[in-house]
Amino acid sequence: MNVLITRFATLVILSISFSGFAQKEPKNILFIAGPPSHGWNQHEFPAGCELLAQCLNQSNLGIDANVSLGWPEDDRLLENAQTIVLYSDGNEEHVAKGKADALNDLLSKGVNFAILHFAIETGASELDAFLSRAIGAYFELDWSVNPVWTLEDATIAQHSVTRGVAFESIEDEWYYHLRFPTTGENVTSLLSAHPPENSLGKDGPRSGNPDVRSALRNRIPQTLAWIKSEPNQSRGFGFTGGHYHYNWNDEAQRKLVLNGIAWTAGIVIPANGIESKIAPIVKHQSIEHAIALGDLDDLKRYIANDPETLNRPGRGSYTPLHQAILRKKKALATSLLQQGADPNIPTKSKQTALHIAISRSDLESAKAVLQAGADLSLKDGSGWTPLHLAAAKNKLELAKFLLDSGADPKLLSEAGGTPLHEASVSGSSDIIQLLLNRGVDPKIVSKTGKTALDHAIEFKNQAAIELLETQL
Incomplete structure (x- = not known):
């Protein structure tokens, strides 16, 4: 009898022990990306979704994030998702155009939603009604506006979604004065600010209207990111930024959106938010463009992504150092030299950085390249x-x-x-x-x-x- 009891007890202990090691099923998050639109580095929805999905997959929080380019043909992708993220153009190009019934069905089954940037402007009453249910707000013509302006002095609410988030200054196409049909405890503003009055244009469907002007004059904070949460119902997250792809470089923006998406799926957000590392996203179409505009940060991104760029001749056989001196971008030239740019590389006409500095009457750059080892005896063409x-x-x-x-x-x-x-x-x-x-x-x-x-x-x-x- 004692042997049987012992064996039974051992089986119970082993069962409990192994159940403790059993891994939880990962939370499935599905990104539905619209096609890219606008110009360079704007509305790059597929790239943005891939970046965010990769960050979530690397977070070690038990997330399986995937990206669908356009509405998925396989309904199982939708049905298996704990959270669906829509990131696309709006109106006629909305990635969920004509899918209001499917979205409402998913919502009624407990699927959570995160809606980013232009996807909050649907241009269809049935989709607006869905957004009201899913995330608590939507963009309404002749009420909401979508200007490009610089977010400064942001107010960040205390919430698990804002853990580790500290915005400084960031320019984006921040939509604001959204329509929040429901108010109260179920909708929480996470990120808000006071947009400058000069962010508004003349009255128009998206540029300005009497109501938004009154709101700014009366110093009513404008919500830029928020959540919707009710007991025993789906969770929602909304974010109006995300116009410029390179803004995903900003740790605060990236962390807020990652936190928000993960939170909708029921993930417990770490004390300092979801940490992520990404390859630097360049802002300008070429390193020459970055130098011409004097963008030191973007210059550094180009070199971080490809260190060989530092001394690689580009347009006109000029290296980045040649170009920086030629354009009298002294801060950039100094940075390039500090990163190890070779001052003695010649152009096709055999001009070195020192020759170019002299041609441009740039004593400061001449001093910098000489200090970096410029050869005084090299001859030009x-x-x-x-x-x-x-x-x-x-x-x-x-x-x-x-x-x-x-x-x-x-x-x-x-x-x-x-x-x-x-x-x-x-x-x-x-x-x-x-x-x-x-x-x-x-x-x-x-x-x-x-x-x-x-x-x-x-x-x-x-x-x-x-x-x-x-x-x-």
């Missing part, structure tokens, strides 16, 4: 060292800097000329005197058989003639 170039362009301050930094004033060009030969063409008496004081021999004859004085006479540089004649 004209056969000139940086000092020859400074002399030819009559750049006195730069010539003095190069000489003080160790440039050899006696080094000859490919044509056998000294820096004095180049200065004698159109240089001032100051630069002629500087070179003479630094030991340049005015009697040197170039490969063309001419002295510096010969050049001065040929080009009628009277100031140079007078100085050079005294040296004979």
